[in-house]
Amino acid sequence: MASFRDEAEIDVVAGKGGDGTISFRHEAHAPLGGPDGGDGGRGGSVIFRASTNVHSLLDIGRRFRFVARNGGPGGPRAMTGRSADDLVVEVPVGTLIFDAERGNLMRDLATPEEELVVAQGGKAGKGNIRFATSVVQAPRKATLGTMGESRRLKLELKLFAEVGLLGFPNAGKSTFISRITAATPKIADYPFTTLEPQVGIARVGDYDTLVVADLPGLIEGAAEGAGLGHKFLRHVERCRVLLHIVDVSPTAERDPVEAWEALEDELRRYSPVLAEKPRLTVASKCFEDDGWEERLANLEAAVGVKVLGMSSILGQGVDEVLRAAHKIVRADHAAPDHSGAPDWFREQGSAPGTAGSTEISE
Template identity: 60%
Template structure:
């Protein structure tokens, strides 16, 4: 299934129904008074967050969303029917921006969150509204008002407890497919992950952990290189980060340098993102001879950086092929997630 994390839409609320000018006409009533009813209000357009969607693809395809107009009033003081509102379902985690001003209107961060984005026009007044002691038979009535019409930009930031980061071919997709039921595309070439992939891992007998495999990071991502900001914004909602670094002898990059690139791009993009707790995951460690020395180089680089005041992190070796180190890694990640939840609730 294709993924889309941005969409531009137009929302048009319904026009209010017109008020009516009419007079009471009945047998034996020679001079019936005014009895024109009000028009009904136009329908509104609302955005509703649902966990059943994980992409803005369907939302963006329709582009224009309109609500129904209100019905005109009728004789005998009958009020016209209200126009039916339009409810547009979007994924949980969708941010709504005014396209003209660029301002954030709302963050639909929870299941069932609703946002009124275009209010229906008010129904017009019937002539019965204008009768008074001086003017007892007014002909005057008013038309319904137009509904709101606006353009919106939608931006999706996926929700996951743990985000997987790494340079291309670091082994993120293989790891996700091994510990969850997710089946991302896996191949021996860079950028097999072009869209976020989400899976749920079982931790122990009862706990679960939601993980997101995000597109491979490259040098300059913080400035928009590669998938740039589209990639990094998805990390903002993750509580814990796993930095996957290939320590096998066949890796393109030296492990220590690959790790430094990840750290540098996070820090350049956002200080808050850089300060998130993380585990440095040494991938493919048990699969090739010679990885032990490269693992030790990585550990030394992380230790030296921590001593110099950089963000501290633990290095944990795994093999997604043999399964070694996977259950321990998930337990460590779960512990960090719980600590972050407790910290957030206590603040």
């Protein structure tokens, strides 16, 4: 049963303002009477709040419609109607809110506790006491409360992770994250075992951590939406460093050089900005047979970049990969921006697909 969802389309409806009331005083001690109709109450607004307690759009997408309460009508004796409470909807940090009909981005809720009023509550109507003048002393006029705003919204979640794992299906990403964190992704020898992002916390040394995201595997044409397409690629955008994992085992499904070139091409076609992100090329499934060194050297010579070798199953080379990623992330933290993983994510030690962290000594 799916426990993660990164897209949802919903309707939000703010509450109507309460109507003003027409009323006149009838007390014995006020023989001349006079208007005493009160104003209505304000309608409730719908507010989205970024919360560290929510990690998926699953529950929001199931509900479909969010409706705030209406304001109460005014009463006699100048009594104001009750204003409705705002409806506050908690969404994951990193949620992008779009107006579904116009297609414009309303807000990127990238900071914990950041809020956005997505539908403003209706204004209260005025009671007849508001219309009394020296000329019109007994007005029989009141106004109705206005309708609250209503919108259809499209929500998209971009994960906050410091390290994103890139690679074609069966490249070894899931095995790697299960080795370094307490995340438990599905691991099997067939494509797309990772159908939803898995996030884990890897400890580096005694005092630091890295938030690592195992993202669904790519195929050619992902930049045009093939396979998991944009559902995969948008989660990469907030990562500070990308680990491009390439299977160099004798049983690899495709030539390592071709795999490396194909994935790099997908990134460039999807986003030139994304293609400029710091990346480490990692050869997976090394140390497991006698020919791994030659295959790693061939890959390194062909692509022209430094390639780190590791075996997640044997645990060899894993520390070196984490330290290299950690060095880039911490250097990038010297100039922080909203696109990176926030401190709360590391401090809380839990996220979708993880139950804690596993220490990797430095």
